[in-house]
Amino acid sequence: MKMNPSLVLILSLLGMPLAHAVEVVVGQVGPMSGLDANQGRAYAVGMQLMFNNVNKAGGINGHTFALVRKDDGGRAEDTISATKQLLTEEKPLVLAGFFGNRNITDLVSSGVLEANSIAVVGYRTTEMRPETPLLYNVRASLRDEIHKITEHLATVGINRIGLFYEDGPGVASLLAATDEAVKKTRGNVISKASYPAGTARVTPAVEVFVKTTPQAIIMVASGAAAAAFIEQYRAAGGASQLLSHSGADIEQLSKRLSEEQLRGVAIAQVVPNPYKISVRLAKEFSDTIAKTQSLEVPVSYTMMEGYIAAKVIVEAVRRQGKNPNRSGFVTALDSMDSYDLGGYLVSFKPGIRSGAKFVELSIISGSGKIRQ
Secondary structure, eight states: OOOOHHHHHHHHHTTOOOTTOOEEEEEEEEOSSSTTHHHHHHHHHHHHHHHHHHHHTTOBTTBEEEEEEEEOTTOHHHHHHHHHHHHHHHOOSEEOOEEOHHHHHHHHHTTHHHHHTOOEEOEEOSSOOOOOTTEEBSSOOHHHHHHHHHHHHHHTTOOEEEEEEEOSTTHHHHHHHHHHHHHHTTOEEEEEEEEOTTSOOOHHHHHHHHHHOOSEEEEEOOHHHHHHHHHHHHHTTOOSEEEEOTTSOHHHHHHHSOHHHHTTOEEEESSOOTTSOOSHHHHHHHHHHHTOSOOSSOOOHHHHHHHHHHHHHHHHHHHHTTOOOHHHHHHHHHTOOSEESSSOEEOOBTTBOBOOOOOEEEEEOTTSOEEO
16 A cells, blocks of 8 residues: 655654564574573674664664574574574564574575575684575684684794694584694694584593693684683693684683683684774774663673674665565675675675674783783
8 A cells, every 4th residue: 555645754754664664573593591602692682782773763764673582502403493483483584693513504404594595694603614505604704713823823933733623524624724724834733632512521632732732722612612621721731822713702711710721812803802992883882882771791702793793684674675575685695795884894795605804813811801
């Protein structure tokens, strides 16, 4: 039914939603409980902060946003069932904020995304994934993180490297990429050890590195597993420099570890520092936090990543105009070349769905604070 043009003008002036405006439901299935609950919830809070900003400003093209989240406890089998339930009950236009190697692998292989023509915008894993239709990330790739870490080690003269990683089907590509990156800097991976996927059982790995004494150990692990490894390795007298990919969240580490255990640990960060204003995006995030009365979890890099994912989703809706839909999301994302979020660029193209290149190292000081 067409609306009277005069009525449309009046509604617009009054700030009232027009008939074509919709509520864009964004669905998240992630670890709201379990080993990585802090990160799953932080990602959700980051998205909600952005959606609150947009909704308070009247939405985008009149459309508002609602985040619906379901808990998979980090279990891959629950990821699939919860996603199917969410798709049936809530009818989201896009998914976001998924976690876990097997969780993502099983989600893709189940055919759920393809059957529902729905995209995932933003996910976190500890493996190198091939480019996959409908799976978009708003962060640098794990390969980019490994290169950043190995380049740093080369500059300080460290060339005997250990690799600690989560076991799983995608391990071969991680091992090959790490070997390649280390060799480019004239180093050697002298020892490797893994832990079972979805756990924090790290004792056998600790024993390997205590015996082999590499100068530095690269950790490609979940936040919970990284915390357990650092704790046990330091307690066993391990003295290697420890460097982690972005899965090790400083908030999660600081809850479990002492300042002494954390001193000198380096973490590859794939989003701007949420604790200081370095770019416009960080200023916007900081202002949003300041206006928020209470947070479900502490501010973290993971929360910033969720905020970024939500900004990308909002931009994809803006580009669709009056009628956002699932296929429109894919079209909008595939054409999102060099989208500047405020000092942080996201670029997608058909066949290229790892959207960013930003990587920097943060080093934890003796007082347990982050320094770049």
